[in-house]
Amino acid sequence: MIMADFNFELVSPERLLLSERVTEVVIPATEGEMTVMANHAPTMTTLKPGVVTVKTAGGKTERYVVFGGFADILPTGCTLLAESAVPADELDRSAIEKRVAAVKSQIDExxxxxxxxxxxEQFLSELTQLNEIVVAA
Structure with missing residues (x-):
């Protein structure tokens, strides 16, 4: 069975991380993990810190770590506007630990x-869960 593909873009303030045809994207929506495929109902949702898994039209699976943002989903495509994002294989664990420490110090104020x-506190919990996922990967 041939999967329908659609346009997907992952953008952070620093750079465009990915722009290509994909068959499926799994995003860490604030309400829970969401799978986006071609012809998805128009949706806009917020993202929590987590892993975005992308299946390209060429059959590759790529993973990116996002630290919040928004997803704009249309039947013809999906755009993730991430507050910050990196390819999962480039993620430095200390980067997550620094974010955890920064949020803890904000809470302590x-x-x-x-x-x-x-x-x-919710963001701290999400970062802690993300750290556990990345450590396990």
């Missing part, structure tokens, strides 16, 4: 609204 503190 105690100068946040309850809502902001809750968001920071």
């Amino acid at each position: 105690n100068s946040h609204s309850d809502e902001h503190l809750t968001r920071l």
Whole structure:
């Protein structure tokens, strides 16, 4: 069975990481992992820190680590606008640990609204889970 392909772009403020035809993309949406395929219903969602798995039209599987952002999904394509992203094989574990430390120090400042503190704690939890996934990989 031939899988329908669609345009996929992964963009971070630093660079365009990927722009090509793909058959499937698995994204770490805030509400849970989401698989995007051709003809997906139009959707916009936020991303949490996690791994994006891309199956290219050529049959390769590529993995990228994102640290939050947005996904804009259309029937003809999908664009991920990541706050920060790197190919999984280029990820430096200390980079995640630095982010964890930075979030912990923000939490320790105690100068946040309850809502902001809750968001920071959620982000810290997501980073910690991501660190466990990367260590296991």
